Each structure stands twice: as structure tokens, then as C-alpha cells.
Amino acid sequence: MQLDELTPAVVAAHLTTARLGRECLVLPETDSTSTALRRDFRDRPDGFALLAERQTAGRGRLGRTFVSSAGDGLYFSFLLRPVLPLTALELLTFTAAVAVCEAVERLCGLHPTIKWVNDVFLGPRKLCGILVESAVSAPTGYPDFVIVGIGVNLHFDRTAHPELSDVVAALSDAVETPPTRAVLAASILNAFEPRCDALCAGQTAELLAAYRSRLNCLGRPVTVHTPAAVYEAFCEDLTEQGGLLVRTADGERRTLRAGEISIRL
Ligand code: BTN
Numbered sequence: 001m002q003l004d005e006l007t008p009a010v011v012a013a014h015l016t017t018a019r020l021g022r023e024c025l026v027l028p029e030t031d032s033t034s035t036a037l038r039r040d041f042r043d044r045p046d047g048f049a050l051l052a053e054r055q056t057a058g059r060g061r062l063g064r065t066f067v068s069s070a071g072d073g074l075y076f077s078f079l080l081r082p083v084l085p086l087t088a089l090e091l092l093t094f095t096a097a098v099a100v101c102e103a104v105e106r107l108c109g110l111h112p113t114i115k116w117v118n119d120v121f122l123g124p125r126k127l128c129g130i131l132v133e134s135a136v137s138a139p140t141g142y143p144d145f146v147i148v149g150i151g152v153n154l155h156f157d158r159t160a161h162p163e164l165s166d167v168v169a170a171l172s173d174a175v176e177t178p179p180t181r182a183v184l185a186a187s188i189l190n191a192f193e194p195r196c197d198a199l200c201a202g203q204t205a206e207l208l209a210a211y212r213s214r215l216n217c218l219g220r221p222v223t224v225h226t227p228a229a230v231y232e233a234f235c236e237d238l239t240e241q242g243g244l245l246v247r248t249a250d251g252e253r254r255t256l257r258a259g260e261i262s263i264r265l
Contacts, residue, residue: 004071004180006051014186019047020078020196021189029070031057033077034131034149042135042145044079047193051076051185058151060129061118062260066151067161072170074181077149078189083142084200089134090257091204091242093118094211095195096130096148096188101214103187104152107179108171113216116244116261120152121216125169128152150188154178204242212238217263222246226259235261 008024015021023045030036030052037050052075058066068075082092097114104112104120104127112128113121120128131149138144155178156170171178179187195207212218217235224233224246233246233254243255 004182006053006181010180010182011049011051011186014183014190016190017047017193019045020193021049021186022047024049024051027052029054029056031055032059032149033075034059034133034147037077037079037147037149038133038135042079046081047078049076049078049185049189051181059131059149061131066129066131067164067168068151069157069160072153072155072157074150074152074154074184076185077147080146080148080196081144082146082196082200085141086134086136086143088199088204089132089143089146090117091199091207092146092148092196093130093132094207094242095192095199096132096150098207098210098214099188099191099195100128100130100150100152102191102210103184104171106191107184107187108175110171110174112214114211114214115216115263116256117258122169122171122174125167127169127171148192152184152188154181154184205240208238208240208242211242217244217261221264222261223264224256224259224261226256232264235263 032055033050033052054070055068055075058068060066100120101112115121118130119126129151134143134146136143153170155172156168158165222235233248235246237245243257
């Protein structure tokens, strides 16, 4: 097995960024890199990254748990201070999903897909979860800060978690030698930074095209879950604003901006 040393120096050796990951800390254990970043490191500069060998309380969207065993995955969060209107914040989730796909494509030759809004899939199973959280207090129209949390499964112990066996994918399912965590983290940050800069410069078309081309729900029947309702629909397209356009059974078109879908195969 290759050496998988996770240190700021090894991450830095693979970075091509100007800011992201240039200041970086690796913890042997924390509750959640996103929680710890907000609690203990929120005053660090734009691009600060916090990585952990393991998380004891890894979090996902909608209050879910993210299983984060030592050595099995890459768990990290990074801090952004983007000059980005609050209405465009959801596009940072798109940016993260595309950056993970691009890194996995480049390093492993695989073709992950995106399950709207923020999950990266390998085949029919989830490879990576993304949690984007923001703090808004100043009346500037911009967030005070944003924390992007990313968890990627490099290995997955199916005997330890048989209940997740059918829903979780790992890079080691598909390639003999997955990249090290440091190389994967650097590669994701390298892909994220230019896309984030373009977004802050008001350029969204290329990001939306990259996101749309990897969506695994287009042209398929889906079940839509929103806080208000659960209903069947057909997934038609991604709009120019980044909403998911679905057609309900009675022909009504709706644009989803939040919620969750499950894909009916
Ligand atoms: C989801 O599946 O809904 C999102 C999962 C996000 C997991 C990552 S791991 C690093 C960071 N720390 C957390 O507690 N969550 C994110």
C-alpha cells in the first residue's frame, strides 16, 4: 500500500492555487472539519483549509451523518470570503461538485456524475458529499464567509457498514491505486479556485455547462422531495440560472432551487 501521508507540506507540494490551501492544518481527529472551522478558525484568511484524519461527528445536508472513519476518506473544509451576491451562493455547491469530478477524472480516469444538488456519484452509488454553509451578518449583500466541506470515500469498509454497502462508492472500488488524500485534496482545490474566481467575476455559463454535462438525472423520471411535498416528475433540464426544471405528472413545469431528488431507474 502506498504511503498516504496527510500533512500541510504534502498538500502544498501539489497545489497550483494562489490562495486555496496555502494556509492549511491537518488534525488527527475532530468532530467535523466544517464545525471546527466555523468554531475555531473562522478568522483565518480566504482559502484556509482544515483537514482531518477522521471525524467523530461528520455532517451532511439535512442533518444527516457523514461516516468518516480514519484512513478511509478525505475529509476537509475550506474557508472562502467570496465577493458573491447571496443569490449566487448555491453556485459554490455546483463549483465544488464540478471540481471533485474534474479531480477524480484527472487522477483516476473515471467519470463520476452529479446527483443534483450536491452529491458526486460513481455508477449508482455516492462517492462524495458536499456541504456548503455560509454566515451572513453584514449588510453588504455578500456573505461574511463561506465554508465548503467535502468528504470523498477513497476506501470503504463494507463489512463495518453493511447497511451502507449498496449506497456508498469508493475510489478503490474502481481503481487499483487510488490517489493519496493529499494529492486528491490539492487537485480538488486546484480545480475549484479558477472556477470560483470566474464565478465571482460574474461568469456562470461555463460552470453551468460543466455541471449540467455531469448531471445524472436529465431525461429521467425522478421523485422530488421538498419540505412541502413529495411527488413524481420528469427531469427536463438545468435552467440558465441553475434551477432544475422538472415536469410533473399533470404536465406542470416547475423549477427547483432546493430540495432533493431520487432518481427512478
Ligand atoms: C452530504 O452528504 O450531504 C454532505 C456530506 C459532507 C461531508 C463533508 S466531510 C468534511 C466536512 N465536514 C463535515 O462534517 N461535513 C463535510
